[in-house]
Amino acid sequence: MISAFTGQQIRNAEQPLLDSGEGAVLMQRAAYGLAQEVVREVRKRRKLTGASVTVLAGKGNNGGDGLFAASMLARRGMRTTAVLAADAAHPEGLAAFEAAGGRVLHLESGDPEELAVVAAGSDVVIDALLGTGARGGLRGAAAELVACLQELGPACVVACDVPSGVDANSGEVHWPVLEADVTVTFGGIKAGLLADPGEGCAGRVVLVDIGIEHLLAAPELRRLTAKDAALLLPRPTRRSQKYSRGVLGVVAGSERYVGAAELCVHAAAVSGVGMVRYQGPEAAARQVLARTPESLWESDEPGRVQAWLIGPGVDGNEQQDRARKAFRSALDAGLPVVVDAGALSLLPERCPANWILTPHAGELATLLGSLHAAGEVAVTREDVESRPLHFVRLAAQQTGVTVLLKGASTLVASPSGVVFSQSEGTPWMATAGSGDVLAGVLGSLMAQSAEALTDDDGAYAALGLAVEDRWAAVAAVAATVHGRAGTAASRVFDGGPLTASAIMGAVPHVLGSLSAECDSRKR
Numbered sequence: 455m456i457s458a459f460t461g462q463q464i465r466n467a468e469q470p471l472l473d474s475g476e477g478a479v480l481m482q483r484a485a486y487g488l489a490q491e492v493v494r495e496v497r498k499r500r501k502l503t504g505a506s507v508t509v510l511a512g513k514g515n516n517g518g519d520g521l522f523a524a525s526m527l528a529r530r531g532m533r534t535t536a537v538l539a540a541d542a543a544h545p546e547g548l549a550a551f552e553a554a555g556g557r558v559l560h561l562e563s564g565d566p567e568e569l570a571v572v573a574a575g576s577d578v579v580i581d582a583l584l585g586t587g588a589r590g591g592l593r594g595a596a597a598e599l600v601a602c603l604q605e606l607g608p609a610c611v612v613a614c615d616v617p618s619g620v621d622a623n624s625g626e627v628h629w630p631v632l633e634a635d636v637t638v639t640f641g642g643i644k645a646g647l648l649a650d651p652g653e654g655c656a657g658r659v660v661l662v663d664i665g666i667e668h669l670l671a672a673p674e675l676r677r678l679t680a681k682d683a684a685l686l687l688p689r690p691t692r693r694s695q696k697y698s699r700g701v702l703g704v705v706a707g708s709e710r711y712v713g714a715a716e717l718c719v720h721a722a723a724v725s726g727v728g729m730v731r732y733q734g735p736e737a738a739a740r741q742v743l744a745r746t747p748e749s750l751w752e753s754d755e756p757g758r759v760q761a762w763l764i765g766p767g768v769d770g771n772e773q774q775d776r777a778r779k780a781f782r783s784a785l786d787a788g789l790p791v792v793v794d795a796g797a798l799s800l801l802p803e804r805c806p807a808n809w810i811l812t813p814h815a816g817e818l819a820t821l822l823g824s825l826h827a828a829g830e831v832a833v834t835r836e837d838v839e840s841r842p843l844h845f846v847r848l849a850a851q852q853t854g855v856t857v858l859l860k861g862a863s864t865l866v867a868s869p870s871g872v873v874f875s876q877s878e879g880t881p882w883m884a885t886a887g888s889g890d891v892l893a894g895v896l897g898s899l900m901a902q903s904a905e906a907l908t909d910d911d912g913a914y915a916a917l918g919l920a921v922e923d924r925w926a927a928v929a930a931v932a933a934t935v936h937g938r939a940g941t942a943a944s945r946v947f948d949g950g951p952l953t954a955s956a957i958m959g960a961v962p963h964v965l966g967s968l969s970a971e972c973d974s975r976k977r
């Protein structure tokens with residue numbers, strides 16, 4: 455499991471070491487890790503000696519890390535320039551930099567555009583303007599410098615701890631931000647590097663161990679690795695039969711949106727569920743059965759199921775009635791439900807904790823509006839997109855159920871406050887029907903997972919997941935499977951565009967390769 459922390463959590467972990475006078479050691483470790491990564495980036499492009507590095511240094515410890523790192527790089531034969539953004543700089547860092555022969559330029563007495571041109575001409579730019587001590591974003595001349603530099607498009611940007619302007623706690627972004635190729639982060643990954651829009655500015659994230667890791671509290675954000683997902687994936691045994699594998703009831707599609715039903719039923723079927731019982735109008739059912747002859751069409755009373763998927767493409771009175779009826783039946787039987795798309799507006803007053811909502815940003819804004827979760831102020835899609843971590847948590851707390859917010863990084867919040875972030879997909883997955891595939895995969899995993907979730911000794915317990923957070927973990931597994939399937943499918947087309955059907959086609963391969971990984975670890 456990858457863990458991420460708030461800036462405050464990192465500071466709290468650092469405090470005992472700072473109190474015992476080890477602050478300088480921590481900074482040396484951070485600077486060394488940063489310098490190593492810059493060396494790695496330079497070597498990808500050219501030889502080290504004579505390569506040029508510009509560090510943009512703020513006045514705090516983030517700037518100190520950058521200056522110490524640049525002094526190490528100067529000693530390895532690189533041409534180093536520091537642009538000091540404020541009237542002051544980290545004194546020891548600056549002294550080390552000057553002693554190593556680095557050139558110092560001052561933003562206060564210079565022209566931001568000219569300094570941006572200097573920085574853009576170097577092989578690597580280190581962004582050490584603001585770190586975990588930032589309040590808001592870059593201002594004044596520093597903002598101007600960064601905006602110009604971003605426009606010029608530097609060859610390589612390495613961010614120190616976080617890209618300056620990205621909120622380390624939330625991933626909210628105060629523009630302008632210099633988008634990084636690599637972010638070297640210290641002591642623990644900052645939550646803002648695993649949540650959009652911050653994650654989109656961070657590039658590859660490299661964690662440098664500075665010796666505080668054992669002092670960190672429970673993470674703010676978690677990300678399942680392939681190994682974690684492999685452990686949590688339900689798998690059949692020799693004694694399995696189709697009913698014991700899990701049966702999923704699906705209310706999806708409508709006269710108008712036939713394809714949604716087709717996609718989510720097929721996605722569920724290829725994700726390992728024992729059987730799918732489909733409920734919907736005849737027009738949709740014909741298509742569903744044509745694509746997935748293994749499914750059953752039950753126009754009225756459904757047979758027994760272990761979970762429900764309700765909502766993709768649900769439209770019109772007739773299908774909305776089926777959705778409401780399925781909700782009641784799930785409530786009566788205590789069954790888990792995936793609530794997607796057209797069913798999000800039909801939710802009953804109270805939902806039990808084993809339901810999972812799967813909105814995109816616009817649907818989450820509407821949902822929060824209907825809950826009056828943000829007081830009287832209307833929440834817009836743009837609000838959710840700029841503060842997804844905040845709003846997904848709010849929605850989970852307000853509804854009392856797990857909420858999966860779809861996006862480049864998909865966030866899954868449990869009502870307890872635990873949040874997962876999965877980001878294995880490709881931008882090509884932003885395509886019609888992609889969400890229906892995710893809903894199908896999730897419904898399938900829910901129908902198969904119900905029993906394992908209460909197991910005190912199973913895989914969930916082994917990963918330290920509290921019982922109340924296990925549905926969120928199932929949703930995170932679905933998100934990673936979906937993302938990996940999209941990436942795998944795009945690779946087949948040399949990184950080219952995708953349809954939802956192509957994503958779905960890769961799902962069994964992803965499940966197979968994850969299972970193989972689990973098997974090889976057991977051997």
Ligand SMILES: NC(=O)C1=CN([C@@H]2O[C@H](COP(=O)(O)OP(=O)(O)OC[C@H]3O[C@@H](n4cnc5c(N)ncnc54)[C@H](OP(=O)(O)O)[C@@H]3O)[C@@H](O)[C@H]2O)[C@@H](O)CC1
Nearest residue numbers: 477480481484514515516584585586587588589590591615
């Ligand atoms: N603790 C340690 O030993 C270790 C810490 N480490 C490193 O320290 C970093 C945290 O350092 P930090 O606490 O000094 O804060 P930092 O992010 O450099 O910036 C704060 C400074 O900028 C200012 N400022 C604030 N907002 C601003 C704005 N919007 N625009 C402009 N200025 C603004 C603010 O000044 P003020 O305005 O309050 O006078 C303050 O001086 C952390 O990210 C990691 O890199 C590692 O080396 C490991 C060991």
Ligand SMILES: [K+]
Nearest residue numbers: 581584616618
């Ligand atoms: K920074």
